[in-house]
Amino acid sequence: MRNRVPVFICGFVGIFMILKYFSTYSPFAKIAEELEQWGMVTLSFAIVLGVLNLIKINLKAVMERKKDWGYKLLLLVSMFTMMIAGGVKWYREEMAGRATGGLPVAIHDSLFDFMFDHVYFPLSATIFALLAFFVASAAFRAFRAKNVHATLLLVAAVIVMIGRVPIGGAIWKGFPWLQEWIMTWPNTAGQRAIQIGAAIGMIATGLRVIFGVEKPYLKG
Amino acid sequence: MNGSQQDISTGWERWLERFVALDRRWIFLVLGSVVVLFLVVPVSMPVTVSEQVRAMYETIEALPPGARVHLSIDYGPGSEAELWPQHIAILRQLLEKDCKVICSSLWTDGPPMIEKAFTVVVGQLEREGKKKVRGVDYVNLGFKAGDRVAIAKIGSSFKGAFPTDYQGNPTANLPIMQGWDTYRDIDLLITIAVGDPGAVEYIQQAQSRYGMRMVAGVTAVISPQLYPYYQSRNLLGFVGGLAGAAEYEKLVGRPGYATRGMFIQSAVHILIVGLVLAGNAAQFWLWWLRRRKGARV
Numbered sequence: 256m257r258n259r260v261p262v263f264i265c266g267f268v269g270i271f272m273i274l275k276y277f278s279t280y281s282p283f284a285k286i287a288e289e290l291e292q293w294g295m296v297t298l299s300f301a302i303v304l305g306v307l308n309l310i311k312i313n314l315k316a317v318m319e320r321k322k323d324w325g326y327k328l329l330l331l332v333s334m335f336t337m338m339i340a341g342g343v344k345w346y347r348e349e350m351a352g353r354a355t356g357g358l359p360v361a362i363h364d365s366l367f368d369f370m371f372d373h374v375y376f377p378l379s380a381t382i383f384a385l386l387a388f389f390v391a392s393a394a395f396r397a398f399r400a401k402n403v404h405a406t407l408l409l410v411a412a413v414i415v416m417i418g419r420v421p422i423g424g425a426i427w428k429g430f431p432w433l434q435e436w437i438m439t440w441p442n443t444a445g446q447r448a449i450q451i452g453a454a455i456g457m458i459a460t461g462l463r464v465i466f467g468v469e470k471p472y473l474k475g
Numbered sequence: 476m477n478g479s480q481q482d483i484s485t486g487w488e489r490w491l492e493r494f495v496a497l498d499r500r501w502i503f504l505v506l507g508s509v510v511v512l513f514l515v516v517p518v519s520m521p522v523t524v525s526e527q528v529r530a531m532y533e534t535i536e537a538l539p540p541g542a543r544v545h546l547s548i549d550y551g552p553g554s555e556a557e558l559w560p561q562h563i564a565i566l567r568q569l570l571e572k573d574c575k576v577i578c579s580s581l582w583t584d585g586p587p588m589i590e591k592a593f594t595v596v597v598g599q600l601e602r603e604g605k606k607k608v609r610g611v612d613y614v615n616l617g618f619k620a621g622d623r624v625a626i627a628k629i630g631s632s633f634k635g636a637f638p639t640d641y642q643g644n645p646t647a648n649l650p651i652m653q654g655w656d657t658y659r660d661i662d663l664l665i666t667i668a669v670g671d672p673g674a675v676e677y678i679q680q681a682q683s684r685y686g687m688r689m690v691a692g693v694t695a696v697i698s699p700q701l702y703p704y705y706q707s708r709n710l711l712g713f714v715g716g717l718a719g720a721a722e723y724e725k726l727v728g729r730p731g732y733a734t735r736g737m738f739i740q741s742a743v744h745i746l747i748v749g750l751v752l753a754g755n756a757a758q759f760w761l762w763w764l765r766r767r768k769g770a771r772v
Contacts, residue, residue, distance in 0.1 A: 276684065284631075291628040292635065295621040302620055349643035358610040359642040359649070361590055371587050376552040379584075383553035387743065391506050392499040395750045399758055409755070413748050419695070419718050421520035422741035431523055443702040450703060 262467040268294075269465035309334070337375075340367035411437055491761040495754065502750065509742050518738040527705055528722040531690040531712025534663065535565065540573035542662040543655065545629075547677065548592075549668035551584030554694055560733035561692040561720035562588070562667050567596045568727055570607055574662075575651050579616040579637065581625055581672045586641050589615045610640075610649045617641035622672040626680040630658040658685035667692040675700055678709050692719070 275287030418434025695716025
């Protein structure tokens with residue numbers, strides 16, 4: 256019974272989602288739309304569950320003074336500060352909106368905005384910017400013409416890298432055209448082959464899950 | 476081979492071995508120096524507009540005043556350097572054309588990006604004497620969890636997917652939301668996206684189902700995935716990365732952040748290509764030296 260109910264729910268939902276897409280019969284669409292709403296509510300609960308799990312694990316580590324407990328404490332303090340600041344901002348905006356008779360009012364002088372702009376924003380951008388350094392280092396090590404395939408990859412990468420930026424056209428007028436040709440033809444053909452393959456795999460896996468042949472959601 | 480020739484050969488070999496296995500911190504240092512140098516000394520570069528960027532610009536330009544546009548902002552501060560310039564250019568073009576801009580996000584850190592862009596663009600237009608009213612001309616519907624499911628739900632009912640806007644006001648009462656509710660009522664879908672969920676998911680879940688017109692702005696790493704959809708006309712145009720944004724800035728006639736970044740990006744690309752070619756030359760030379768040495772022994 257414990258296994259049959261989830262398999263039944265999964266099959267029921269899956270079939271209605273397919274029927275909504277391929278059938279014009281309106282009750283199918285209505286049921287599928289209701290199920291979509293349930294799906295979104297469930298996923299929103301998953302976020303709450305994730306937050307609760309984060310609190311539980313990190314709070315335990317802080318209480319027991321485990322390794323790096325200071326960072327975990329910082330994480331909890333940051334999370335609660337942002338949650339409270341976000342709640343206060345939301346409340347202020349809602350009250351201001353009611354005062355204008357329902358038109359939304361955005362408040363930009365809140366603690367939430369300050370922390371988003373001056374803490375989260377630069378930290379996030381810095382982490383992402385580090386990628387450029389790792390990409391440069393990885394390209395130097397990985398792009399070696401060791402065989403025919405690697406040489407083809409190397410030549411295509413060099414043409415696309417130079418042709419994609421304005422200096423490519425300044426060096427030789429053919430670079431942007433060559434870059435565009437690689438992206439439009441060989442790249443599109445490759446992408447399409449990958450996407451069709453992945454789509455067929457997805458259909459097969461979807462049908463196996465809907466009909467209960469595979470039950471990945473019962474694991475873990 | 477006499478002694479001195481062998482010494483020179485071994486010297487080269489040692490030097491080349493060291494270069495092939497160059498400590499990555501040297502690469503970081505050179506790359507950082509190049510970026511800082513060209514940030515301090517800006518150089519302008521001529522920008523050539525590609526076909527897909529022009530197609531996106533023309534699709535937006537063809538919109539009549541009052542057209543409803545769903546602008547999905549699916550990125551956070553991490554991708555700001557690449558996506559912010561196109562976000563600003565596109566939003567300004569839409570508001571200048573008096574389109575009704577309905578913004579939402581599938582990324583948790585997307586709504587503050589929407590707010591920041593509104594603050595910048597609405598502020599610019601206000602200074603130029605064009606007043607835009609929140610809730611009438613534009614709206615931020617906020618974040619929606621659920622990735623593909625959320626896209627499907629948004630398509631069938633905006634008000635159902637977003638009962639309130641980002642500021643907590645009931646969407647059913649907002650003037651901009653009156654008289655329509657689904658993707659069938661939307662004139663154009665635009666997503667500015669960094670990954671999954673993003674442009675590909677919108678094409679699969681919304682565009683292919685409702686058949687509305689769609690364009691996208693994405694990071695350079697995502698743009699190769701969009702070429703098949705552009706060829707099949709699911710996507711009427713797209714902007715890829717900072718280079719695409721610079722092309723877009725040229726088309727709207729307001730060179731900005733992306734145009735200024737083009738020389739830095741050009742210099743970094745040339746540096747990486749130079750490093751790759753030098754690495755290969757060193758590897759080949761090393762192989763040739765060892766082969767010659769092996770043949771003589």
